[in-house]
Amino acid sequence: MSKVCIGGAGVLCACGAGKDALWNGLQTGRSYFTLPKDRVNSSLADRYPVFLIPSQDIPCGPGSLSLRYFLAAAQEAFSQAGVTPQQLAQMRTGVCVGTSVDASFHCFDTYSRWTNKNCLPQDVEIMQDYFSSSTALAVARRYGFKGPVQTVVTACASGTDAIGLAASWLEMGLCDAVVCGGTDEMNLIPYDGFIRLLISTKEKCKPFSKNRSGINIGEGAAALLLLSEQAARQLGVRPAGYVLGYGNACDGYHPTAPDPQGKGLSKAISTALEQAGLTAQNLGFVNAHATASQANDAAEAFVFNRLLPGVPVTATKGVTGHTLGAAGAVEAVISLLCLNHGQLTPTWGFEEEDPALSLVPVRQNTPLAHPCALSCSLAFGGCNAAVILGAANYGG
């Protein structure tokens, strides 16, 4: 894969609204971790905490929360690049967004009324909104972009896939620019669903720890503005980083658990490295999916120990929560921040080494040895995705 420029990036999550706030949160471990009683109408909401975007950071405006989160992140990406959506609308600009909730039929109240044969007039409007809520198309319409649009719904790997696919559109010459990333909002269905799968925990999650007890779901969005090198030159954009490689492979193993030996993940990482023309020795670090579930962390540790020996591992869901379809994009932006600051931040939530994993993630601010990083995601359905990012000074 040729180098794809990252013109700018934006983010909104429980750990911060914007990259500066997020970087600060990554240093201090501060984040908004709370019981979602005001946001989720579930009898479980007084027991299982989540990572939420604080109310003062929730963007106003029309559209679903997921759409508003993504637009806020995209705006930050445009600002960093120093371009306007109007400029991008004059180019071949596509939109590729990963999500889970925003593409799902999660109109629970309407559905409940329908089952009781008691629909209200507003339910027609709710259904109409749902059917016109295709995330990527909504973003393209907001900005007048006329390139390809894709809403990726590969569960928790969606954000990483969206970045990788967007990069391939530039590589194929289909677009000059692509706004990509992921977004997801808190919702009753995944909230109850993960608890009922016995994957959620009542504690704050502890990635890679011996005493890890499960995941905390979260919400958030992250956006990257990807540009071809020619478009970056034309717009006068100084790249904030690069997408160097992307790989994806499925396990074909289990609906909700990864292959214990991480066969699909290994293949996805190998493909991404191959596309980037790199080896494990070239990586400054790997940003793990690390949900803090028993199965996920064990599979990742197995793969990292075998494929990436000696490469520092970090995990960030201890401050962001598992933002589902947004996770891969949020973690890509975090990786980019680490690359451009030249240091890794602590793995918040990690407490005690698990001898069964033979993996200790970074526990304190750590300088980086190399200006490129791997960020990977694992998803329900056995999908695995990996993306390799380079710092702004990569190859320079």
Next chain:
Amino acid sequence: MAAEMYIEGIGVCTQTPQAQNFASWFEGRRLRRLDELSLKLLLASCRALDQAGVNMAEEKSFGLSLAVGAGSLQSTCKFMDSILQDGDELSSPTAFAGSVHNAAGLCLSLFLNLRGPCVTTGQFNHSFGAALLTAQSFLHTKQASYVLVAAGDSQNPVARDLKAQSPGLIGASAEEEGASCAGALLVSAKRTSRSLAKIARFEFSVQESSPASGQDWQALTAWPAVQLSHLLARKEKDFKLSFVSQGVCTLLQGEFLYAN
């Protein structure tokens, strides 16, 4: 620009499959837990791979690109039913796992022994174009030599009922022709001795900024695969499929390769 693609196999499923439809490939009991969307996608995919002469039992690094429209509404509704009937604390984890858009991806990768890249697209009636674009990406970046593009959708029961009050409500596809179809194409970057058709031109992009009219639901998720299947059966020489849905245009143009 991206290169042309070749179609190696086309499969269609027009009705809810029964166990006997799978008799050539799988034991019926293996199919018991699959929801309707997964069953339809699986049958269409089996037929496409069969036509392409692919051994179903062998593990293969084929890519898989799924277009699921609104996703598995059967499982989603089942999960919501379980919350309504049994409460949050006893809601069905199995239904939740099946409600994830990517659940059908697992089904196909498991049953068809696919271990290559897999991406699912869910954007209602303009999902197919994005799924074919993903296939093109997998081929271009050499993540796979063959990609199975499987497309299907579910009927939304609430929209179906509310359509009586609001005829313009999109997604109420119960009575639309082809709404219950699934289709699958096996595509490759290189022509083979079994290639059925060449896609010489493929475009997928936003064409205009007007909001959804609500009148364009005929562009169903599996429609292009179903149309290609019909045209192939009629021994047409070439094809040009073009439709605009919610302002997103999908165009496929090419020729059939009957010499093979």
